Every structure is written in structure tokens, then in C-alpha cells.
Amino acid sequence: MDKVKGKMDLLILESKASSFDEIDFVTDLINKGVSKEIVTRLQLLGSQIKYVGNQSIKIGKIILMKLWDFIKENPNLAVGFAIGLGLATLVGMLISVIPFIGVWLSGIITPIIAIITIPIGTLKGHRLDKVANGEPVSDSILEDLITIAKKFWTLIVDIFTAVKEELRD
Amino acid sequence: MTKLEEYEQALRKIEKNPNDRIGILGKVGILTGGVFGGAAVATVVGGGTIWGFTTAASWIGVTLVSAAALPVVLVGAGAGLAIAGGVAYFLNSGSKCDLMTTQNIQNLKKKIEEEKNKLKNSSDEDRISKLSGIYANLIHLNLITEDIAEELLQNIADNKINFDLAYETALELLHSVESIKEEDIKISEELNLITEKLKAYNIDTKVFYRVSILLTHTINVDDSIKREELVVCHKYFEENYKLTQKEFATLFVNLPTIDSIETFIEELFKFDIM
Numbered sequence: 149m150d151k152v153k154g155k156m157d158l159l160i161l162e163s164k165a166s167s168f169d170e171i172d173f174v175t176d177l178i179n180k181g182v183s184k185e186i187v188t189r190l191q192l193l194g195s196q197i198k199y200v201g202n203q204s205i206k207i208g209k210i211i212l213m214k215l216w217d218f219i220k221e222n223p224n225l226a227v228g229f230a231i232g233l234g235l236a237t238l239v240g241m242l243i244s245v246i247p248f249i250g251v252w253l254s255g256i257i258t259p260i261i262a263i264i265t266i267p268i269g270t271l272k273g274h275r276l277d278k279v280a281n282g283e284p285v286s287d288s289i290l291e292d293l294i295t296i297a298k299k300f301w302t303l304i305v306d307i308f309t310a311v312k313e314e315l316r317d
Numbered sequence: 318m319t320k321l322e323e324y325e326q327a328l329r330k331i332e333k334n335p336n337d338r339i340g341i342l343g344k345v346g347i348l349t350g351g352v353f354g355g356a357a358v359a360t361v362v363g364g365g366t367i368w369g370f371t372t373a374a375s376w377i378g379v380t381l382v383s384a385a386a387l388p389v390v391l392v393g394a395g396a397g398l399a400i401a402g403g404v405a406y407f408l409n410s411g412s413k414c415d416l417m418t419t420q421n422i423q424n425l426k427k428k429i430e431e432e433k434n435k436l437k438n439s440s441d442e443d444r445i446s447k448l449s450g451i452y453a454n455l456i457h458l459n460l461i462t463e464d465i466a467e468e469l470l471q472n473i474a475d476n477k478i479n480f481d482l483a484y485e486t487a488l489e490l491l492h493s494v495e496s497i498k499e500e501d502i503k504i505s506e507e508l509n510l511i512t513e514k515l516k517a518y519n520i521d522t523k524v525f526y527r528v529s530i531l532l533t534h535t536i537n538v539d540d541s542i543k544r545e546e547l548v549v550c551h552k553y554f555e556e557n558y559k560l561t562q563k564e565f566a567t568l569f570v571n572l573p574t575i576d577s578i579e580t581f582i583e584e585l586f587k588f589d590i591m
Binding site: 170171174175176178179184185187188189191192 | 326327331413414417418421424428
């Protein structure tokens, strides 16, 4: 994705994030059984802002908004699992491509994942990576789920990657 | 589940224990971070409390069991530091999260209020919409004018007129039209005769139907005057002589008892209005 398209897509996400109803997000997660300690820390994540030029980007809200989409698109996943899987996959994808966001995110998200205690194996051992490296792959539902999550986050990661040089605090 | 029920359920869950339990752990200083910290917090968040443990060691012992079952591994340099730092952040963010919880409670209460108002307004809107439909029928039957209907609806919306009274009155008026219709069908032969007589006096025959409704609502019809034999063309007088409903009713009441349309018309001619 080139920088101009990335910026355009980011602005579109930003305008959607402006109308993101945080209380509906909170209500949905609480009613699904997520503890309020997790929910409030996700909300803290949602308050993070970065800048592209003079335009503030609600990067945290964008991530929350997309995370909620992931939860809604996978109703058969336990919500805690969906949150942990979704966020862990995103962090894994960002941390090497955009350490600037990746490390910041992992600092917030890792404890969330730890609290939810999701059995996520190393991303290094992920099936796709294994196949790419010519390694034998096992028949793992977890790896399939990681594939789903990776596909889900690909667009967001591509957008962040395209504009990474312009993103600043 | 409706939106209102969802908000109320979420509020009940949050208000049950509004304090941030992880923050409490941080303050107590039991946890220092790392996977142990994460799993310990998991125990708390999962429903256990620190109050059930007499020593930190035993508490850590329990969490170790939880941690062993479900490890978290993240690839990347600094992941270990991130975990440790992250958990410390987690523990120290308790007060921020307490504030967030308070805001969530306030926002949920606002949302609940908004939903309740929406429900109330939509039920009010349904009723006003039904009443508007009845008024449209009454306008079509020339029983009320558009201006009157509009004024009534505005006053109802401003709570100056009681909705229930306005609705019942409108329904009564509409039903009285229907009841008269039935009677008109029964006496069609007599009405035909009356119509012929009215034509002789060049009075619009369409209006006698409307006027008979007025008779039932505005004045007491003398028994000697049979409603079906007496056509009081209020509409005719309203259009041609600018008489209001009240004025016409007054005119009619002041007329002597008459037993035929001919007599009535003759009496009317005695007034300067003809």
C-alpha cells in the first residue's frame, strides 16, 4: 500500500472512530462477561492518540473499533479469547514492522492477554510461517484462528505501515 | 434484549463491585510483574479475592497453578520487559480505571435515560400520529378545518391540551358520523324527499349530513323536530353567510319549534341572514 492511499484509509478510519460509541462497546463486553478491569484498560488503550501532520489520529479507538468488529464477526469465539487472540495477533504483526506502535501496544495489551490467559502459541510457530519456511505443520485449530485474526488485521497493519514515517506522538 | 435492557444489565454488573480489583493488588504490593503477576491478576479478575489468602506466598502459589496451565508467549525483543513493564502499568493504572468506571456508570445512566425518553416519545408519537389520522378524516368530512386540527395538535404537543380527552372527543365525533350514516341509510326515502325540498330552496344538499352531526353535538334537538326531517345547512350558512358553528347553533336554538323543513326555512328567511 502506498503512502497516499494509506493516509486516505487512515482518515476514513479516523472519521469512523469519531462516531465510535464507547459506551455501546463497554456495554457489549460487560454483558458478554468480560470483567470491568479488562474493559476499563481497553478504554485506556482507546484514549491513545498519535499525529499525522496536524491531524490527530485516535489510533487507540481505531484499534478498539476494529477489535469490536473482530469480536462481532466471530461470535462463536469466547469473547475473552477473541480479545486476547485479536490483540495478540495485532501486536505480533506490528511489533516487528512498526516498533514505535508495536512496543507501545504490547505494553498495554500483554497484561490484558495475561489476565485473560489465552493459550496462544508463539507466532513464530504459526502455520503460515511454517509453510513458508517449508516446515511441517500440525493440524491445529489455534493456528487456524491465528490465521483468521492475521487476515482480519492485515488492512490495519498495512495502513499503519504505509504511514509509519509520518506518525508521531 | 432491547438496548435499554442491555444498558441496565451492564450497569448492574459494574455497580456490583465498582472498585478496580487490580489496582487494589498494586497498592497492596503483592505483585511485582511478569507472568506470575498476570496470572495472579487473572485469579482476582476470575472471581477470587485477595482476602481469602493469609499470606502472599500462598496466594502466589495458587496463581502459579493458573499460570502453568495457560502461558503467554510473545515473540520479539523486549517482550519480557514489555510483559513486566506492562503488568506494572496495569497495577498502577488502578486509579485511572476507577475514574473510568465512574465515567462508565455515569454514561450508562445517561444512555438509560435517553432510551427511556426515546420509548416515551415514540409512544407519544404513535398516539399523535393516530390522532392526526382521525383529524384528517374529520377534515375530509368537513367537520373541522385544517387550521383547527393543526392548532389542536400543537397544543397537545405543548401539553396545553390533554391528549386523552382530545383523542376521545375526536373518536366520538368520527363515530357519530358513522352512526348517522347508518341512520341515513334507513331513512333514505324520507331524505330524498327532504333533499328535493332543499333543492327548491337552493340549499346545498351535501351539507345536511354534516349539519345533523352538529345538531347532536351542539344543541338539544326538540322532540317535535325530527332530525331526519330537518336539515340545518350549517355549512351552507358558514360558506355563504360566514356563520360559525356556535352562531348557527344559537340561531337554530332561537327558532321556534317547527315540525317541517319548510317551516324552518321560512323562519330562517325571517332573519336578515337570508
